[in-house]
Amino acid sequence: MSAARREALLWLASRVSAMILALCVVVHLATMIVAVRGGLTAAEILGRTRGSMVWALFYGTFVIAVAVHAPLGLRTVLGESARWPERVLDMGLLLFGILVLFTGLRAVVAVTMA
Amino acid sequence: MPTDSLAARVWRTDIAGAGAFVSYVVPRSPSQTVLEVVTYIQRRLDPTLAYRFACRVGMCGSCAMTVNGKARWTCRTHVQAVARDGVLEIAPLANLPVVRDLVTDMREFFDKWARAKGHLTPTTTRHDPLARVAPDSDKRRAVDAGIECIGCGVCYASCDVVRWNPRYLGPAALNRAWTLVNDVRDGGNRERLGAVAGDAGCHACHTQQTCTERCPKHLTPTAAIAGLKRLTALAALRGELP
Structure with missing residues (x-):
C-alpha cells in the first residue's frame, strides 16, 4: 500500500473513531450522572452490568474506538514533536493500541460477564 | 522621539547571515503603509537595506513580511492599524530561509x-x-x-x-x-x-x-x-x- 493511501485511510479511521467516541462519551457521562443520583455502590453497578449484552456491546465498541483513536493521535503528536523514526513510531503505537484494546476489553469482560 | 515619527525596528543580516533588529526613526504621513516605511528607510536612511516589492497595490504578492509578529502584505497594511505605541517591528517571513535582511528565499x-x-x-x-x-x-x-x-x-x-x-x-x-x-x-x-x-x-x-x-x-x-x-x-x- 502506498504511503498516501495508508495516511488517507488512517485519517479516515481517526475521524470515524472520533465520531463513535463522541457518542460513547456522551452516553457514558450521562449514564454515570443519572445512575449515581441518590447513591450507587459498586456491587449495585455490577448487578446491572453483569450479563447485559447491551452494555458489553456498548463498552466493547467504546474500547475499540479508543484503541484506534488514541494511538493515531499520539502518532501525530510524537511524529511532529519528538520526531521518532516512522517505523519505530508505527510499531510502538501499534503495541500501545493492542495494549489499550487488551486491557480495555478485559475490563469490559469483567464488568459485563456474569 | 516626536509624535509625528515612528520607531521602526528592522531585521538586518550581516554577510555571515547573522541577524539583529536595527532601529530607525521614520516620519509619519497620512495613510502610510508599512511598505512605505521600509522604502523610506532604504531611500533616505540606509540604501543597503534589502527588501522585495513590485506592484505596491496588492496584486503581485512580493512584499509580505512579518510586521509586529504577524505575516502581512506590507503594501496594503497601514501603519496606523499595526503600530504599537508608535513602534513597528519588521522582519522577514517566517518558515523560509532568509537571503538578506527582509528578503526570503521563496x-x-x-x-x-x-x-x-x-x-x-x-x-x-x-x-x-x-x-x-x-x-x-x-x-x-x-x-x-x-x-x-x-x-x-x-x-x-x-x-x-x-x-x-x-x-x-x-x-x-x-x-x-x-x-x-x-x-x-x-x-x-x-x-x-x-x-x-x-x-x-x-x-x-x-x-x-x-x-x-x-x-x-x-x-x-x-x-x-x-x-x-x-x-x-x-x-x-x-x-x-x-
Whole structure:
C-alpha cells in the first residue's frame, strides 16, 4: 500500500473513531450522572452490568474506538514533536493500541460477564 | 522621539547571515503603509537595506513580511492599524530561509506548489472547442473561492505545521491543488490526490486556521484542505490513490 493511501485511510479511521467516541462519551457521562443520583455502590453497578449484552456491546465498541483513536493521535503528536523514526513510531503505537484494546476489553469482560 | 515619527525596528543580516533588529526613526504621513516605511528607510536612511516589492497595490504578492509578529502584505497594511505605541517591528517571513535582511528565499514555497501538482493537466487540445463552465455550478464556485491567491506566502509563514514539519506542502500549495481538483477541464486528479495525501500533505493540517485568519485576500485554505481530506479518503477507500 502506498504511503498516501495508508495516511488517507488512517485519517479516515481517526475521524470515524472520533465520531463513535463522541457518542460513547456522551452516553457514558450521562449514564454515570443519572445512575449515581441518590447513591450507587459498586456491587449495585455490577448487578446491572453483569450479563447485559447491551452494555458489553456498548463498552466493547467504546474500547475499540479508543484503541484506534488514541494511538493515531499520539502518532501525530510524537511524529511532529519528538520526531521518532516512522517505523519505530508505527510499531510502538501499534503495541500501545493492542495494549489499550487488551486491557480495555478485559475490563469490559469483567464488568459485563456474569 | 516626536509624535509625528515612528520607531521602526528592522531585521538586518550581516554577510555571515547573522541577524539583529536595527532601529530607525521614520516620519509619519497620512495613510502610510508599512511598505512605505521600509522604502523610506532604504531611500533616505540606509540604501543597503534589502527588501522585495513590485506592484505596491496588492496584486503581485512580493512584499509580505512579518510586521509586529504577524505575516502581512506590507503594501496594503497601514501603519496606523499595526503600530504599537508608535513602534513597528519588521522582519522577514517566517518558515523560509532568509537571503538578506527582509528578503526570503521563496523557492521551497513554490516548489511545493509543483509537488502538489499545482498545474493544469489539460484533457483537450487547442483544436477542441473551449470548455463551457457554468459560473453557478458547485465546482466553479469552489474554484472561485480559492483562485485569487497571489502567492504572497503569508499563510505559509503563519502555519505552525510548516514549522513543525518542513515537508508539509503548506496552505497555499494545497489551496491551489483544491482549485484544480474542482476544475472540470483538468485530468490530473488521480496523481494530484496522491501527491497531496499523507503526512506532508493535507492530512498534516491541524485546522488551526491561522492561514485563513491571515490571508490578505480573505481566502480559506482551511476549507480547501478539508475538501482534499474528504476526497483523498474517498479515493483511498476506492483504491484510487496511486
